Amino acid sequence: xxxxxxxxxxxxxxxxxxxxxxxxxxxxxxxxxxxxxxxxxxxxxxxxxxxxxxxxxxxxxxxxxxxxxxxxxxxxxxxxxxxxxxxxxxxxxxxxxxxxxxxxxxxxxxxxxxxxxxxxxxxxxxxxxxxxxxxxxxxxxxxxxxxxxxxxxxxxxxxxxxxxxxxxxxxxxxxxxxxxxxxxxxxxxxxxxxxxxxxxxxxxxxxxxxxxxxxxxxxxxxxxxxxxxxxxxxxxxxxxxxxxxxxxxxxxxxxxxxxxxxxxxxxxxxxxxxxxxxxxxxxxxxxxxxxxxxxxxxxxxxxxxxxxxxxxxxxxxxxxxxxxxxxxxxxxxxxxxxxxxxxxxxxxxxxxxxxxxxxxxxxxxxxxxxxxxxxxxxxxxxxxxxxxxxxxxxxxxxxxxxxxxxxxxxxxxxxxxxxxxxxxxxxxxxxxxxxxxxxxxxxxxxxxxxxxxxxxxxxxxxxxxxxxxxxxxxxxxxxxxxxxxxxxxxxxxxxxxxxxxxxxxxxxxxxxxxxxxxxxxxxxxxxxxxxxxxxxxxxxxxxxxxxxxxxxxxxxxxxxxxxxxxxxxxxxxxxxxxxxxxxxxxxxxxxxxxxxxxxxxxxxxxxxxxxxxxxxxxxxxxxxxxxxxxxxxxxxxxxxxxxxxxxxxxxxxxxxxxxxxxxxxxxxxxxxxxxxxxxxxxxxxxxxxxxxxxx
Numbered sequence: 001x002x003x004x005x006x007x008x009x010x011x012x013x014x015x016x017x018x019x020x021x022x023x024x025x026x027x028x029x030x031x032x033x034x035x036x037x038x039x040x041x042x043x044x045x046x047x048x049x050x051x052x053x054x055x056x057x058x059x060x061x062x063x064x065x066x067x068x069x070x071x072x073x074x075x076x077x078x079x080x081x082x083x084x085x086x087x088x089x090x091x092x093x094x095x096x097x098x099x100x101x102x103x104x105x106x107x108x109x110x111x112x113x114x115x116x117x118x119x120x121x122x123x124x125x126x127x128x129x130x131x132x133x134x135x136x137x138x139x140x141x142x143x144x145x146x147x148x149x150x151x152x153x154x155x156x157x158x159x160x161x162x163x164x165x166x167x168x169x170x171x172x173x174x175x176x177x178x179x180x181x182x183x184x185x186x187x188x189x190x191x192x193x194x195x196x197x198x199x200x201x202x203x204x205x206x207x208x209x210x211x212x213x214x215x216x217x218x219x220x221x222x223x224x225x226x227x228x229x230x231x232x233x234x235x236x237x238x239x240x241x242x243x244x245x246x247x248x249x250x251x252x253x254x255x256x257x258x259x260x261x262x263x264x265x266x267x268x269x270x271x272x273x274x275x276x277x278x279x280x281x282x283x284x285x286x287x288x289x290x291x292x293x294x295x296x297x298x299x300x301x302x303x304x305x306x307x308x309x310x311x312x313x314x315x316x317x318x319x320x321x322x323x324x325x326x327x328x329x330x331x332x333x334x335x336x337x338x339x340x341x342x343x344x345x346x347x348x349x350x351x352x353x354x355x356x357x358x359x360x361x362x363x364x365x366x367x368x369x370x371x372x373x374x375x376x377x378x379x380x381x382x383x384x385x386x387x388x389x390x391x392x393x394x395x396x397x398x399x400x401x402x403x404x405x406x407x408x409x410x411x412x413x414x415x416x417x418x419x420x421x422x423x424x425x426x427x428x429x430x431x432x433x434x435x436x437x438x439x440x441x442x443x444x445x446x447x448x449x450x451x452x453x454x455x456x457x458x459x460x461x462x463x464x465x466x467x468x469x470x471x472x473x474x475x476x477x478x479x480x481x482x483x484x485x486x487x488x489x490x491x492x493x494x495x496x497x498x499x500x501x502x503x504x505x506x507x508x509x510x511x512x513x514x515x516x517x518x519x520x521x522x523x524x525x526x527x528x529x530x531x532x533x534x535x536x537x538x539x540x541x542x543x544x545x546x547x548x549x550x551x552x553x554x555x556x557x558x559x560x561x562x563x564x565x566x567x568x569x570x571x572x573x574x575x576x577x578x579x580x581x582x583x584x585x586x587x588x589x590x591x592x593x594x595x596x597x598x599x600x601x602x603x604x605x606x607x608x609x610x611x612x613x614x615x616x617x618x619x620x621x622x623x624x625x626x627x628x629x630x631x632x633x634x635x636x637x638x639x640x641x642x643x644x645x646x647x648x649x650x651x652x653x654x655x656x657x658x659x660x661x662x663x664x665x666x667x668x669x670x671x672x673x674x675x676x677x678x679x680x681x682x683x684x685x686x687x688x689x690x691x692x693x694x695x
Contacts, residue, residue, distance in 0.1 A: 210568060212572060215288060215292060218268055231269070244680055256276065310323055345452060348431055434625075461581065476536075537617060
């Protein structure tokens with residue numbers, strides 16, 4: 001089994017690094033899909049079993065990369081093993097378990113590995129050096145673990161506080177959970193994963209009695225049928241435990257909720273609730289959990305027809321039309337210039353990703369969605385393995401977790417779900433998109449064009465960059481006399497000039513908008529933006545303005561005043577802007593104190609000017625969108641739809657027409673028929689004794 005000619009050949013997949021990478025990736029993905037962890041070994045260059053504790057593998061960089069590391073890289077990046085086991089031997093003079101180049105520079109920094117790094121039995125021959133250079137878990141030698149050695153090294157200063165914090169963070173997040181105090185929101189934070197299903201759970205425990213629960217799912221789309229939006233509506237139309245047609249209208253009658261809603265975003269769908277009352281909070285949680293995991297949509301097709309779309313025909317001589325709640329809602333969205341602008345902007349910047357499609361649904365495409373495709377979407381994405389669960393406030397967190405596991409998560413197994421939100425590769429040059437939008441006959445074609453310049457900026461989890469861009473937005477476009485806004489106003493480009501920064505998607509975008517402009521202003525609009533930004537980057541920004549912007553933003557963040565919306569809800573939604581794309585630290589967007597502290601120091605440097613240069617002036621991942629007004633566009637599209645449906649009806653058989661008439665009648669009867677008293681009684685409502693005497 002063990003040969004002096006190689007390492008442990010009985011543990012190898014093959015001698016071919018390409019084949020080894022493919023075999024190991026498939027094996028690990030299969031094992032970990034069952035909720036079982038794996039350990040990838042021996043990292044690296046374990047070429048000799050004889051004298052394994054003392055041998056030294058001398059190897060040049062090209063050979064190391066092409067022959068010895070390529071298989072590891074393939075597996076680490078694609079399969080994400082639970083842990084990686086370091087080899088016994090030296091690699092270019094340094095032992096594998098304390099080799100900073102391999103464990104930290106390559107594995108962590110270059111390959112972005114987030115799992116644990118473990119030694120083999122007795123391989124951690126200098127535990128302090130091992131820890132400082134990237135090892136996170138020691139297997140013992142015959143003398144046991146070296147805990148006392150680590151304690152002494154910490155006491156005498158060989159291990160710093162920062163090194164201990166970093167090491168502890170790695171151990172907790174990869175083998176137990178991520179646990180930290182988050183002073184910015186005065187909470188104790190926990191990030192957990194459900195062992196059986198992999199469901200992600202964040203807890204923010206504090207003394208806020210306005211408790212919040214949210215369950216969300218990553219729901220990327222590959223068409224414009226609006227399937228996540230329709231599912232958001234339909235799962236709220238009755239479930240296994242609560243089979244009434246509109247449980248939430250019934251629930252509100254006996255609820256003290258402070259928030260009760262559901263929202264569809266371009267890449268996620270969320271179901272948040274909040275309440276001060278303990279029993280009410282539990283009622284809301286149970287109703288929502290049952291709605292998303294056990295909806296009535298599989299048993300009652302009329303729910304899809306009502307909320308999504310359906311043909312409507314009263315009699316055989318009548319006009320065939322489309323109808324449906326989401327269908328009609330999105331017709332309203334697409335009739336507004338803002339709705340058209342938002343869709344065109346996303347499409348212009350992210351044409352090769354799910355963001356290029358309308359998650360809410362384009363009315364032209366919603367009727368392309370079939371009932372079975374709609375159910376398949378729910379089957380695929382509404383599973384605990386694709387869920388993001390959030391609990392905030394003053395409650396018994398352990399009791400709530402036990403309830404979630406017993407009633408819902410524990411009834412499922414791990415499922416490998418491909419819901420990754422893909423990133424758009426950067427453009428090599430500016431892209432342009434022109435779209436028409438409808439105006440009435442009484443409106444003017446002149447001074448009614450919308451011009452936008454849009455930039456993709458960094459990554460949503462980069463809290464420092466996101467904060468700095470918001471400070472720049474204040475200086476450039478928001479404060480009285482803002483430099484860029486004033487330049488556009490002085491040039492008389494548009495009558496409503498503003499900007500918007502969208503940081504709740506994987507790759508944030510920043511847009512500069514001029515409404516009530518003319519298409520002929522396009523080149524001037526672009527030139528003024530570029531020249532003004534170049535001038536500011538070269539001559540410098542007003543330091544007092546930067547400080548004012550930073551102070552204003554910091555005050556808003558610290559104040560956390562969101563009006564009637566519970567602050568715990570906003571914290572949870574904001575967290576998803578990084579958590580949805582990276583599990584390593586879901587709290588990163590909440591931890592802003594050090595960011596504000598650093599940016600304050602950067603004001604007196606050229607930090608912000610360099611950001612303008614990098615993310616605006618030299619940034620090639622940008623677009624120009626022109627929205628031109630068109631009279632009669634609404635009427636033209638309505639006539640096209642009418643002609644299309646008339647032609648479709650003309651191809652239908654008498655039997656098909658009768659079926660639509662019958663379906664129309666049955667749907668109206670369904671909509672006007674009340675739920676039975678027996679089912680209504682199942683809705684959990686508060687009693688007088690459940691309401692405390694204190695206001």
